[in-house]
Amino acid sequence: MLTNLNDLVRIREYGERGYLLEQLSDEARIAIERATTLQPPEAFAECVLGAKNVLLLFHRSVTPILVENWLRSLTAEWQGEQQEQLCIEVPVVYDGTDLEEVSARTGLSVDRVIELHTAPLYRVRMIGFTPGFPYLDGLDQRLHLDRKSAPLSRIEPGTVAIGGSHAGIYSVASPGGWYRLGRTELSLFQPEQACSSVTPFRSIFSFAAGDSVKFIAL
Amino acid sequence: MATIEILATGMGLSIQDQGRSGWRRYGVPPGGAMDRYAAQTANRLLGNSKDAPVLEILMQGAQLRVLEDTWVALTGADLGSSIRSWTACRVQAGTILTFPVNRSGLWAYLAVLGGIESEHWFGSASVDSRNGLGRRLECGDYLFAVASGTEIPYSGIGRRVLRSDLQPEMANANEFELLPGPQFEQFTEAVRAELVGSQWTVAAQSDRTGYRLSGPVLEVPDSILSEPVLPGSLQIPGNGQPIITMIDGPTVGGYAKIAILQEADLDHMAQCRPGTELKFRWKI
Numbered sequence: 001m002l003t004n005l006n007d008l009v010r011i012r013e014y015g016e017r018g019y020l021l022e023q024l025s026d027e028a029r030i031a032i033e034r035a036t037t038l039q040p041p042e043a044f045a046e047c048v049l050g051a052k053n054v055l056l057l058f059h060r061s062v063t064p065i066l067v068e069n070w071l072r073s074l075t076a077e078w079q080g081e082q083q084e085q086l087c088i089e090v091p092v093v094y095d096g097t098d099l100e101e102v103s104a105r106t107g108l109s110v111d112r113v114i115e116l117h118t119a120p121l122y123r124v125r126m127i128g129f130t131p132g133f134p135y136l137d138g139l140d141q142r143l144h145l146d147r148k149s150a151p152l153s154r155i156e157p158g159t160v161a162i163g164g165s166h167a168g169i170y171s172v173a174s175p176g177g178w179y180r181l182g183r184t185e186l187s188l189f190q191p192e193q194a195c196s197s198v199t200p201f202r203s204i205f206s207f208a209a210g211d212s213v214k215f216i217a218l
Numbered sequence: 219m220a221t222i223e224i225l226a227t228g229m230g231l232s233i234q235d236q237g238r239s240g241w242r243r244y245g246v247p248p249g250g251a252m253d254r255y256a257a258q259t260a261n262r263l264l265g266n267s268k269d270a271p272v273l274e275i276l277m278q279g280a281q282l283r284v285l286e287d288t289w290v291a292l293t294g295a296d297l298g299s300s301i302r303s304w305t306a307c308r309v310q311a312g313t314i315l316t317f318p319v320n321r322s323g324l325w326a327y328l329a330v331l332g333g334i335e336s337e338h339w340f341g342s343a344s345v346d347s348r349n350g351l352g353r354r355l356e357c358g359d360y361l362f363a364v365a366s367g368t369e370i371p372y373s374g375i376g377r378r379v380l381r382s383d384l385q386p387e388m389a390n391a392n393e394f395e396l397l398p399g400p401q402f403e404q405f406t407e408a409v410r411a412e413l414v415g416s417q418w419t420v421a422a423q424s425d426r427t428g429y430r431l432s433g434p435v436l437e438v439p440d441s442i443l444s445e446p447v448l449p450g451s452l453q454i455p456g457n458g459q460p461i462i463t464m465i466d467g468p469t470v471g472g473y474a475k476i477a478i479l480q481e482a483d484l485d486h487m488a489q490c491r492p493g494t495e496l497k498f499r500w501k502i
Contacts, residue, residue: 015451018448020400048446049446050446052445130349131244201244205244
């Protein structure tokens, strides 16, 4: 999968101690994120996934050669480490304020919108925007809508929404421009669990990049 | 025994340290003191570890009652306090510390002996109330110094002052050097020149997540897919007015980033209050 990664990836400087790895396949993107936890490069500080790229942030300024060498060192020993294939089921009450508007904009009935939203097995492309917010791939093309031109100042946590080609769930109260289809009781981010350094991340966050997600209509 | 009682919060009080590392992959921003140098220095003036939790004071209006004879250190913005900035000094039980007027800068830092006792989230005491990590302080809250009740060190010394050449200027020389951002090439040469050739003003709609600038409307390239964002980035949203991402800002975003500030300049940027005029130049 990543044998020839080094020939394909483009490395771009970002700030004084960051590099963006670009032109990556979806599998490579997730695999690189995994690799930073299993076999991090020297002086490694943080990794952030983008929709098409990956940021490696270091504790100090490092040369691109170090990044290249690290990518080259990612060999079979960890390539075998597949992302655990977790599927997270998310119960949803479809009573969102924007259901009618989505119905009007797509020309589909409300029931059909809900049907199309629950049908796919989604995949978490990345976590970001706010703590634990999952960007989900797999949204039916008929539900792709431009984000609202005027974002709302407050969307409640647990709001199940769609924006552009993604589905998502708001993880904390925040402003947002996505269309609200429903809500879930599932807690996406439990900051009180983050007080202990031994808490596994799955007790703090419901989702990680690479997880599968299935919405269940209640 | 508590060390400080909050009598008035003014424009906003929160506990901050040097922030957290390693959690951006889950969408948790680094956070921490907006002016990291000032927060570190407040700690150094007391001999605390540099990342001990301190009180971050936004602009004027806060009032604090000191509840025990102790030492405190104050750094950062000049808020007209009765104790001098960039100084550690002894204070007596009953003293009321006031911050009546915002003379320069935005954020001041008050350190207590050993740091402020606080909860930690992801290894940091930095409050990020938007993201559910603690809350801002309220009137009637008490702060507890970690080293409260210990014998006051150096009781014969009046105060300790940071060498004046190490005290940053808050108001002057608001010209920042820029490094190209990830989408630098997607902006036309004319826009890149306009960014450095124009005068920019820090807008009122600025907070710990980002500072908005107003000035000429920049031509924006096509929107990009959401990707990682680092603090200090100059994002150009649809209205053509730059937003500088600050340390509580989102970890990913979909606006093109024309430039990024040098990390060492972030503290100075944080202290530029609304109305401050800024200029930029490209670092060659």
